Amino acid sequence: MAPGRECLGSRLLLILVVVTQGKGYPLNFSLKVLDGPTEPVKVGSLLTLEARVEPVPGHALKIYVDKCFGMQTRVLGQSQRMQSLVFNQGCLLGRVEPLPSWLRQDNETLWFTVPAFMLSDRNKEEKVYIACWLLVWSQKKVVEPGRKMCYYNSLSSRPSWYLQEGSLGNSVCHCCETVCPSLESFHREFPGEGRAHMLLVGPLVVQKAQTFWFEDHCTTLNELIVSGMAFTGSFGMVLMIVLAILGTLVACVRPMCRWPRMTWVRPRESPFQRELVTFEEALDSPVREEEERPAEVERGQS
Known part of the structure; x- marks a missing residue:
């Protein structure tokens, strides 16, 4: 050749x-x-x-x-x-x-x-x-x-x-x-x-x-719009992934950090306390009877 x-x-x-x-x-x-x-x-x-x-x-x-x-x-x-x-x-x-x-x-x-x-x-x-x-x-x-x-x-x-x-x-x-x-x-x-x-x-x-000036600008604008849409979509996807990871971490760590629940426990009564309460009730009963008798006499006179 x-x-x-x-x-x-x-x-x-x-x-x-x-x-x-x-x-x-x-x-x-x-x-x-x-x-x-x-x-x-x-x-x-x-x-x-x-x-x-x-x-x-x-x-x-x-x-x-x-x-x-x-x-x-x-x-x-x-x-x-x-x-x-x-x-x-x-x-x-x-x-x-x-x-x-x-x-x-x-x-x-x-x-x-x-x-x-x-x-x-x-x-x-x-x-x-x-x-x-x-x-x-x-x-x-x-x-x-x-x-x-x-x-x-x-x-x-x-x-x-x-x-x-x-x-x-x-x-x-x-x-x-x-x-x-x-x-x-x-x-x-x-x-x-x-x-x-x-x-x-x-x-x-x-x-x-040769193209008109607005055709070149339109081409550049279209490329800019497409690039912006691609960036926005990528950013949104990354944000969703980050939020999903944070939600998973919170769900896993929350049970480990939970405070113990406060409950009120009624104190248990001893036999001595019961006997004391019974004795106090017995002392109060004669006093109540004497207070009730004058009230009944007044009712009969009227």
Whole structure:
């Protein structure tokens, strides 16, 4: 794999050229961004990419794009986030306007458009890369699910997947919604036919679309409200746990700290005290009889 550089305006876009050795001749692939932007592009704007293979004398080549991904780094395995641009062996993704499309210049050159993307929601500007797997087939091979150029048209009366070129109709693209079968066994017209090669282009600087001032403030306010609600909920939960622990401690310690209950115990009478009380009652009875007799005499006289 031999890297090359091409000056586009005031910026340099990396173009990878893949060379596949055959019987005395190479297959040279290239991938680049047409009209390379000299300034950051806005999210959603279309980027036009050119996939090309150099002609080989004596062989009728036809280039296809198998799949493409947007990445954050130059190394495929180090990108934390990825975005699918072309998948399922030639299904060009994009369901919002403006629609991505294919445009074949000739059998060896293929143009296609993809929307500019960002993989981070927090940054206002980001550098991204596009990795594509290119392959060539003989011009004698017909279009089929494993070798096609499909796109999704959301603006038609019946939104669906459509075939860009070929005479088999749109049924070839129905597998874009599921899994398209791969071409595992076939007769090779030349060495390297049907073998995918990864190429990388970038970095591309992409910016978020300009928003009104109140939209930014609303976004900040929404984040503040969500953060406040989360903090309030967390504080309430911690408070409930603390109160539950204190209630449990009080319930356990209260029986241990309870004061003994005061009760009045009537003193027990001794036999001597009973005898003394009986003697006092006996002395009081004659005095009461003498006091009652004059009262009865007065009643009889009256």
